[in-house]
Amino acid sequence: MTRLVQKHAWVLGLLVLLMVLLGITKLIQPSFGATGLESLARAALPFAFATAAMAIVVIVGGIDLSIASMMAVCGVTAAVLMQSMGAVPAIIITLGVGTAMGAINGALIVVTKVPDIVVTLAMLFVWEGVALLILSTPGGNVTDAMQGIIAGSILPGLPMALVVMAVAIALVWMPVRRSKIGLSIYAVGSDELAAFRSGVSVGWTKVVAYALCGLLAAMGGMSLIMLTGIGEPVPGPYLLASVAAVVLGGVVLGGGRGGLLGPIIAVFILRIIRTILTLAAVDPNVTTIVEGVIMVAVVMLGAIVTYRGVRA
Amino acid sequence: MKKLLTTAAALAMLAPAAYADGHNAYVIGVSNTVQGNGWREQMICAMRAQAAAEGDVDSLIVAHRNTDAAGQLEDLNNLIEAGVDAIVLNPANPDALNSALDAAIAAGIVVVAVDAGVTAEGAYILSNNQEEYAYLGARWLFEQLGGEGDVVYMRGIAGVSADTDRDNGFQRALAEYPNINVIHEVFTGWQQDQGKQQMFDFLATGIPFDGVWTSGIDNVIVDAFTESGAPLVPIVGADNAGFVEYLSTVEGLSGAAVTNPGSVGGAGIALAVDILNGEAPEDTTVLVDPVLWENTTEEGREVIANAQNPNLDPEWPVSVTVPGWTDYSMEDIIACEG
Numbered sequence: 001m002t003r004l005v006q007k008h009a010w011v012l013g014l015l016v017l018l019m020v021l022l023g024i025t026k027l028i029q030p031s032f033g034a035t036g037l038e039s040l041a042r043a044a045l046p047f048a049f050a051t052a053a054m055a056i057v058v059i060v061g062g063i064d065l066s067i068a069s070m071m072a073v074c075g076v077t078a079a080v081l082m083q084s085m086g087a088v089p090a091i092i093i094t095l096g097v098g099t100a101m102g103a104i105n106g107a108l109i110v111v112t113k114v115p116d117i118v119v120t121l122a123m124l125f126v127w128e129g130v131a132l133l134i135l136s137t138p139g140g141n142v143t144d145a146m147q148g149i150i151a152g153s154i155l156p157g158l159p160m161a162l163v164v165m166a167v168a169i170a171l172v173w174m175p176v177r178r179s180k181i182g183l184s185i186y187a188v189g190s191d192e193l194a195a196f197r198s199g200v201s202v203g204w205t206k207v208v209a210y211a212l213c214g215l216l217a218a219m220g221g222m223s224l225i226m227l228t229g230i231g232e233p234v235p236g237p238y239l240l241a242s243v244a245a246v247v248l249g250g251v252v253l254g255g256g257r258g259g260l261l262g263p264i265i266a267v268f269i270l271r272i273i274r275t276i277l278t279l280a281a282v283d284p285n286v287t288t289i290v291e292g293v294i295m296v297a298v299v300m301l302g303a304i305v306t307y308r309g310v311r312a
Numbered sequence: 313m314k315k316l317l318t319t320a321a322a323l324a325m326l327a328p329a330a331y332a333d334g335h336n337a338y339v340i341g342v343s344n345t346v347q348g349n350g351w352r353e354q355m356i357c358a359m360r361a362q363a364a365a366e367g368d369v370d371s372l373i374v375a376h377r378n379t380d381a382a383g384q385l386e387d388l389n390n391l392i393e394a395g396v397d398a399i400v401l402n403p404a405n406p407d408a409l410n411s412a413l414d415a416a417i418a419a420g421i422v423v424v425a426v427d428a429g430v431t432a433e434g435a436y437i438l439s440n441n442q443e444e445y446a447y448l449g450a451r452w453l454f455e456q457l458g459g460e461g462d463v464v465y466m467r468g469i470a471g472v473s474a475d476t477d478r479d480n481g482f483q484r485a486l487a488e489y490p491n492i493n494v495i496h497e498v499f500t501g502w503q504q505d506q507g508k509q510q511m512f513d514f515l516a517t518g519i520p521f522d523g524v525w526t527s528g529i530d531n532v533i534v535d536a537f538t539e540s541g542a543p544l545v546p547i548v549g550a551d552n553a554g555f556v557e558y559l560s561t562v563e564g565l566s567g568a569a570v571t572n573p574g575s576v577g578g579a580g581i582a583l584a585v586d587i588l589n590g591e592a593p594e595d596t597t598v599l600v601d602p603v604l605w606e607n608t609t610e611e612g613r614e615v616i617a618n619a620q621n622p623n624l625d626p627e628w629p630v631s632v633t634v635p636g637w638t639d640y641s642m643e644d645i646i647a648c649e650g
Contacts, residue, residue: 029393029394029395031393031395032393035393036393039386039389039390039392039393042385042386042389043382043385043386043389046382136470137470137472138381138405138407138408147411151411224380224382227381227382227385227411228381228382228385228405228407228408228409229407229408229410229411230381230405230407230408232380232381232405232408234380235380236379236380236382236383237378237379237380237383271386274386274390275390275393278373278375278387278390278391278393278394279390279393279394281371281372281373281374281394283374284347284374284375284376284377285376287377288377
């Protein structure tokens with residue numbers, strides 16, 4: 001039991017922090033309840049997918065700066081496709097497009113040996129242009145049924161958006177995590193050379209990790225159009241937000257350590273902080289400072305606690 | 313320790329919220345998705361100044377950041393959770409916000425969109441009349457050219473409703489002057505640097521033209537002419553402080569500024585309060601008509617001289633009030649408190 005707690009100390013700490021923040025929200029706004037949780041889960045949806053996508057490439061030792069642009073491409077692709085076909089084929093095609101974009105990112109990194117940060121920075125602009133080519137102004141169509149998926153709650157206090165998020169991410173990550181490729185992703189992230197000498201196909205592992213990132217980004221892009229009902233070609237603020245949540249969620253930026261649960265809880269922490277700041281009518285020019293300070297404080301505190309733990 | 317920190321932070325945050333209770337007055341939520349742009353900052357300051365001037369407004373909750381439509385949905389839902397009586401927003405998109413706006417209207421919250429429209433049923437729209445804005449300026453320009461010549465048409469952002477409305481007004485004026493020809497049409501993205509570069513590029517081609525109509529990216533266009541040494545042609549812009557100053561200081565520049573006040577935000581607060589007090593207008597769409605100031609006549613130059621204010625941020629529109637709607641003073645809006 002204690003070993004289990006120790007192993008997941010960071011995730012448990014984040015969970016406690018989230019509970020405390022939810023308590024504070026309830027204190028500030030006693031009427032905060034089921035609808036508040038629904039709004040929170042819906043707001044967290046695109047950030048959660050972006051963060052899960054980012055976490056996988058960070059674990060493999062890379063980073064994907066093109067994540068928000070890929071989400072924009074997938075969002076407009078699905079919105080345009082749904083003008084002429086049903087939701088199901090449009091979703092399947094979009095998931096394919098996202099996976100392909102991620103795989104292209106990964107393949108470029110492996111083949112050219114140019115650093116991840118440079119390749120994906122370049123691809124940020126490429127995918128941004130592609131999104132504008134597909135749809136030059138916000139538009140397209142999203143079926144009501146698809147928008148309805150993330151509305152309401154399945155049980156009181158359990159928003160549909162949260163269920164959709166958990167099921168979709170688990171469907172992608174659980175089989176990977178429990179298979180050889182999952183182990184390879186962690187191995188390549190912790191020590192590429194050691195992984196190579198142990199017989200891990202480093203290049204292939206990276207391409208798969210980036211493809212998974214693209215797949216989750218496609219889900220993120222589709223969650224955007226489910227929220228708004230239209231496709232928007234201009235990327236939203238999901239790149240920096242996903243890096244922040246990944247770091248806050250306990251994934252080491254060098255790779256090899258961390259999971260997806262921590263970063264996703266971190267997404268909720270960052271969203272609920274935004275809610276608290278709005279409810280408390282804090283000056284909007286101060287809110288981003290508060291958000292940043294809280295993040296740094298939590299990460300620093302975590303580092304100190306971990307350091308003490310190692311010495312003791 | 314973590315708990316201690318967050319509790320302390322929460323107590324600090326609770327302080328301003330506590331003031332909201334006590335009196336019996338309206339709490340108004342504001343949502344805006346562009347931060348750091350002169351026009352939008354003036355809009356926010358007009359909202360604050362008008363809220364302070366209205367006796368019935370107790371406090372304002374402002375969600376003001378750079379984000380997309382999904383982020384604005386989050387802000388709107390948070391404002392609904394905060395229990396506001398009315399929401400005044402500058403919408404990121406006319407169609408994307410309906411889920412939150414419908415929920416707000418269903419909860420009895422008054423929704424007023426300023427600057428651009430929304431399609432949610434029951435929402436009020438208070439906007440500058442963008443079609444008239446373009447028509448006034450274009451007609452003045454075409455008259456200046458004697459009804460014939462080639463003009464450069466510098467638009468805003470493709471697909472944004474304000475740009476579409478302005479294009480309708482521009483085309484209406486163009487139809488009235490059949491000998492005017494649009495020789496070059498570009499989208500500036502409402503970005504100063506982009507618009508300036510586009511004018512540099514076009515001047516470099518050497519193709520002659522007789523006038524420029526801009527969608528509010530104006531003073532940098534004058535800069536492009538003076539910096540490249542090209543002879544000035546008549547230029548139409550908006551009432552941004554920088555351009556209005558040029559109209560009275562740049563030698564040889566004939567031009568006109570069409571008002572497009574960011575203070576329409578203040579008018580939005582005034583409208584929301586009217587509706588809350590049971591004085592809703594008959595039509596859900598209210599348009600504020602623009603005025604044209606030109607520097608080619610004595611009266612025009614006098615109007616421009618009076619409009620100038622050295623205390624104003626150069627990126628702010630100089631028309632800081634909306635007559636008939638706003639009740640604050642110039643000092644109030646510059647102070648930006650409320």
